[in-house]
Amino acid sequence: MELGLGIHRRRATARRPRAGPAKLKTLLAAQWADGRVPQIVYDLDRDDDYAPGDSFWRSRTLPGAPDRPTSGLVQPPNHAWAALLVHLADPDLSRRRGFLQRVYPRLVAWHGYLAARRDHRGAGLAAVVHPWESGTDNSPLWDEALAAVPDTPAWSITRPDLAHAPAAERPGTKEYARYFWLAERYRDHGCADGDADHPFAMEDPCFNALWAVSELALAEMATELGRDDVPHRDRAARITAALEALYLPDLGVYGAHDVVRGAVVHKATVNGLVPLVLPGLPRAAELVATLRGPGFLGGGALLVPGYDLRAPDADTALYWRGPAWFNMNWMLVAGLHEHLEGPLADSIARQVVGLAVRHGFPEYVDPLTGEPHGTRDFSWTAALALDLAVTEGTAP
Known part of the structure; x- marks a missing residue:
């Protein structure tokens, strides 16, 4: 159907x-x-x-x-x-x-x-x-x-x-x-x-x-x-x-x-x-x-940040106030495919997999540098990276 x-x-x-x-x-x-x-x-x-x-x-x-x-x-x-x-x-x-x-x-x-x-x-x-x-x-x-x-x-x-x-x-x-x-x-x-x-x-x-x-x-x-x-x-x-x-x-x-x-x-x-x-x-x-645009990927971010990076209270290391989260980026990959934005979705997917593997599956990362923050060996990061590696063909 x-x-x-x-x-x-x-x-x-x-x-x-x-x-x-x-x-x-x-x-x-x-x-x-x-x-x-x-x-x-x-x-x-x-x-x-x-x-x-x-x-x-x-x-x-x-x-x-x-x-x-x-x-x-x-x-x-x-x-x-x-x-x-x-x-x-x-x-x-x-x-x-x-x-x-x-x-x-x-x-x-x-x-x-x-x-x-x-x-x-x-x-x-x-x-x-x-x-x-x-x-x-x-x-x-x-x-x-x-x-x-x-x-x-x-x-x-x-x-x-x-x-x-x-x-x-x-x-x-x-x-x-x-x-x-x-x-x-x-x-x-x-x-x-x-x-x-x-x-x-x-x-x-x-x-x-x-x-x-x-x-x-x-x-x-x-x-x-x-x-x-x-x-x-x-x-x-x-x-x-x-x-x-x-x-x-x-x-x-x-x-x-x-x-x-x-x-x-x-x-x-x-x-x-x-x-x-x-x-x-x-x-x-x-x-x-x-x-x-400039507040998100257009500002040089590797992954979509949690908050507009131009905001005066944005902080790229502080919980939900600027870092990029793997679960949110996974959903945005899905949404971009839904609206026929395949190249952008694939670009984000590659970054999700690459940063997750490179940094030991962190909870979240600095969107501009990819520096890991929060817990390591985070299960949903590992699961979502694996999912994108399989479904998007982005295995490192």
Whole structure:
């Protein structure tokens, strides 16, 4: 069938590691009764490896939570896209094992949660209620909203992340205090999304673009399973249309809409370029021009930076405030292929593979020099570099 997502068709013959189904199974097995797929499923033997851990969330005491320890927060909804790619890696094996039959209902419930519980203003977009949910927690997009959040959590903060990277490359003490205070408030309201005075609710263009592309993935799954694909295509179209209210013409990117303050944040970040993954995106040409422009690749960057390098507060070594991330560049490769920008996509793919291998698979890199930062031997960097080496023919 014709989905309109070239990335799906182009990768249909690429083999995927069998770890993919196992990881999805683990996440979906910890789904909450309201449909949310949690940010983290904790291994209690390693609870001290991540902060906050299970002892902070106490999730199993909350109504509707699963019988296993999880965070109460979520992550960007790329799960259905990932599940479709797993299926396409070996459709015959997937069919024999009933993979789509098992995951499809859970993924539908997950998207139903976003529509029912996170569309705070009825505009068709889902809001994140904590920077951690965006996956880009230290992005400049959240600065103004976070400034109104107290930095006085009751919980004693630990920083295991600093065992893997210098403090100068990570969010500061005050930022972490606000993160914890905000998480405490959400936890103490039962993670129920019913706190009308919750001070942080942001419609992130990256989060919503991934929701839309995952709805299209559900449409393809529905067709494979003999079910109605129209509701998924309709929702994807509604999300794509709703994103237009977040577009910033003078910056050439999509911004994040602050639901609490009723304004779109006027900052150019990689989050605002990720909607390129959507077919038929009205602003695709403008996003490509911005990506090629002086704030991003046109400024001499090897990979697409996380933030406009001309911004006065850009920092090419500081977490989400300028470095280039391998996962974001992987998505932009997919989006550029979607909009027939193959040479540019191939150029980025070569840099992803080359820099990942050369520097021991770092978490992120300086976009101008390629200098590695953050954790080394980072699993998603390795996985995405391997993927591009196979599917793009960019093996070093």
